[in-house]
Structures are given as structure tokens and as C-alpha cells.
Amino acid sequence: MMCVPPPEPCIGDFGMLDPEQQMLGTWAPYPEYSLRTIIPHSCQVSEAAARSALMAYVKNHCCWGVGAARNMSVTSIRQNCAYHYILQTFTEKREARWAWAPHVGGDADGPDQGAAPSPWDLPASPSKPFHSEVKVIEVPHTASVKPCHRCRGTGTMACPSCHGKGFTRCLACQGEGWGLGSESRERCIVCGSSSHGHGRQDCNRCGAKGRVACPVCDSYGQLKCFIQLTVSWKVNVGEYITGGDEVPHDLLRQADGQIGIEETGIRVAPLPSDIVSDETLAMASAQLISEHFQVSSNALLLAQRHQVRVVPITTLHYRWKNYDGTYFVYGLDKKVHAPDYPQTCCCGCTIL
Numbered sequence: 612m613m614c615v616p617p618p619e620p621c622i623g624d625f626g627m628l629d630p631e632q633q634m635l636g637t638w639a640p641y642p643e644y645s646l647r648t649i650i651p652h653s654c655q656v657s658e659a660a661a662r663s664a665l666m667a668y669v670k671n672h673c674c675w676g677v678g679a680a681r682n683m684s685v686t687s688i689r690q691n692c693a694y695h696y697i698l699q700t701f702t703e704k705r706e707a708r709w710a711w712a713p714h715v716g717g718d719a720d721g722p723d724q725g726a727a728p729s730p731w732d733l734p735a736s737p738s739k740p741f742h743s744e745v746k747v748i749e750v751p752h753t754a755s756v757k758p759c760h761r762c763r764g765t766g767t768m769a770c771p772s773c774h775g776k777g778f779t780r781c782l783a784c785q786g787e788g789w790g791l792g793s794e795s796r797e798r799c800i801v802c803g804s805s806s807h808g809h810g811r812q813d814c815n816r817c818g819a820k821g822r823v824a825c826p827v828c829d830s831y832g833q834l835k836c837f838i839q840l841t842v843s844w845k846v847n848v849g850e851y852i853t854g855g856d857e858v859p860h861d862l863l864r865q866a867d868g869q870i871g872i873e874e875t876g877i878r879v880a881p882l883p884s885d886i887v888s889d890e891t892l893a894m895a896s897a898q899l900i901s902e903h904f905q906v907s908s909n910a911l912l913l914a915q916r917h918q919v920r921v922v923p924i925t926t927l928h929y930r931w932k933n934y935d936g937t938y939f940v941y942g943l944d945k946k947v948h949a950p951d952y953p954q955t956c957c958c959g960c961t962i963l
């Protein structure tokens with residue numbers, strides 16, 4: 612398959628973006644707020660709310676003891692946030708190759724009907740933006756009709772089971788035609804009624820004819836050869852997480868967060884460092900956007916979208932008996948991460 616590079620300049624079909632974004636062009640303005648100020652007070656988790664989240668979490672683990680969660684004393688509580696940056700780049704790629712299909716009759720749409728359009732001139736659009744899909748299109752005016760290369764135009768080919776003979780040697784009588792072990796020399800009941808004579812069994816695959824329909828031309832004998840265009844739309848995703856303390860990124864990715872910044876455009880610009888409180892976020896954004904330009908070097912970049920999800924995290928240090936531990940309540944849905952919870956053994960025993 613030959614990849615056809617998009618024509619310069621690499622500006623996509625703007626028709627699928629909404630008119631406001633088309634007018635904004637490449638650069639969309641940033642909202643006026645900073646990430647730090649958008650954490651609403653409802654995300655602040657009180658000690659009591661954190662304890663009930665922990666209790667529910669512990670009860671979901673059948674072997675865990677609930678005593679530590681109930682009786683621990685919290686020694687410190689800290690509110691924090693993780694920032695989850697996601698960049699999506701929506702690209703279109705076009706690849707052309709020769710293809711064939713059975714020619715079922717009628718006139719082929721060949722070069723005599725007009726000049727074939729170049730691959731990027733053919734109209735094709737995705738069913739919706741930011742959705743990966745593939746469409747296969749026959750390029751107009753490229754078809755010609757040729758005899759099938761497999762069956763040389765006959766529409767049939769020798770049966771591969773019987774090698775064109777229409778029969779195989781009868782396995783029941785080893786091709787003798789007589790029932791084995793029969794004193795009276797009776798005819799073999801398996802091949803006795805064969806149309807090819809005794810000792811020969813009719814081939815089931817070809818119905819004893821010796822020829823089967825050609826699978827390449829579907830027995831039409833002729834093929835339509837044409838240029839086939841494969842148009843692939845793809846959502847390329849890059850992401851970066853920062854500020855998650857000790858909560859694993861896999862957990863933060865699945866937690867409910869609040870959208871801090873969201874922007875869609877034909878291109879998005881890296882997050883300016885003065886609107887994000889974590890400067891690594893701006894660096895990661897610039898890095899991922901630059902990587903996505905390389906990914907799309909052979910493709911048309913149709914649109915980009917990036918967002919920062921803010922996931923609140925409450926870190927609680929606690930003491931239970933003589934044990935010091937830490938647990939985290941994270942996400943708007945108040946999920947719990949308690950990696951060193953002291954009562955995780957079966958039988959209610961503890962590590963103390």
C-alpha cells in the first residue's frame with residue numbers, strides 16, 4: 612500500500628469544526644482563570660468524610676479489619692491536586708493501492724470516462740470529529756477489466772481435493788471395490804454406487820465434477836482492477852500526570868476530575884506557563900504537541916483538542932495503636948488509596 616502524503620499546506624477540512632472555531636483559526640483564546648483557583652470548596656474532604664470513605668473502602672475488602680479505620684487518630688490532613696493533561700490530535704491518512712474484485716458485468720469506470728482525481732481531491736469525511744475509523748473508496752476512472760489471473764478467465768479451477776479427477780480412492784475398500792473380510796465378495800457399500808466406478812468414491816467438494824468455482828473471480832471469469840483508496844482517521848492521544856503524590860497514575864486516570872482547561876481548534880498551542888501553577892504541565896504540553904506534529908508528518912492534521920483534568924487529593928496521616936500510616940482520598944468521587952493499611956490479613960490478624 613502506498614501512503615499518499617497530504618498536499619501542502621497541511622490544513623484540514625474545516626467544515627467539520629463549528630463555525631466559531633473556524634473563525635478563531637489556529638489560536639483560541641485561553642480562559643482567564645488559573646488552574647489553582649478552580650478547585651471548588653466541595654472538593655475539600657473533611658476528616659469525617661475521609662473516614663467514612665475509608666470505612667466503605669475497607670468493608671469492600673472481605674478480609675480487611677475495620678478496627679483501624681474506626682479507631683485511628685488522624686495526625687495531619689492535607690489538600691492537594693493532581694493535574695491530568697490530555698492531548699488529542701485527530702489526523703487523516705490516505706493510502707492508495709491496486710485492488711481487484713469480480714467483474715459482474717456492465718461497463719467499467721475506466722480512464723475513457725475522465726481523468727482520475729488525485730487521492731486528496733476525493734471527497735471523504737469522518738462520521739464525527741475525534742473518532743477513529745476507516746473508509747475504503749474506489750477511485751473513479753481507474754477501472755479496467757481483465758481475465759482472472761487464477762482461473763485464466765474460465766471461472767472454474769481444478770478441485771484441490773481430487774486434483775480435478777472428480778473422485779478419490781475409496782478408503783473403505785482400499786480401492787478394491789469389494790467389501791473387506793467378505794467371503795462372498797460383495798461390492799463395497801461405500802463406493803458401490805459411485806459414478807466413477809467401483810473402488811472410487813465421488814469427491815464431495817466438487818460434486819464429482821472435478822472443477823470448483825474460482826474463489827478470486829467468484830466464477831465470473833473476469834476481474835475489475837482499480838485503484839482503491841483507504842482513508843484512515845485516527846485519534847492520537849498523549850497524556851501527562853503531575854502532582855499526584857503517591858497515588859498511582861492508573862488510579863488518577865480513572866478518578867473523576869474537574870475540567871480545568873479545555874480547548875479545541877485546528878491547532879492548539881502549548882499551555883502558557885503563566886496560567887498553570889505546575890510548570891512541568893506547560894513543558895509536557897509543549898513536548899506532546901511537538902511529538903504529535905511528528906506523528907502526523909504523513910497525515911493531514913484535522914483538529915486538536917487538549918484539556919487539563921484536576922483531580923483533588925486529600926492525604927491523611929494517622930496513628931493507630933503504635934502504627935503510623937497514610938491514606939489518600941482522591942477524585943470527585945472520593946475514591947480511596949490505602950497502600951499501608953494495617954489490617955489487611957485474613958482472620959482479622961494485624962501486622963502489629
Ligand SMILES: [Zn+2]
Pocket residue numbers: 781782783784785786787788789799800801802803810811
Ligand atoms: Zn469402496
Ligand SMILES: [Zn+2]
Pocket residue numbers: 770771772773774775776777778814815816817818819820821822
Ligand atoms: Zn473434487
Ligand SMILES: [Zn+2]
Pocket residue numbers: 759760761762763764765766767825826827828829830831832833
Ligand atoms: Zn477466476
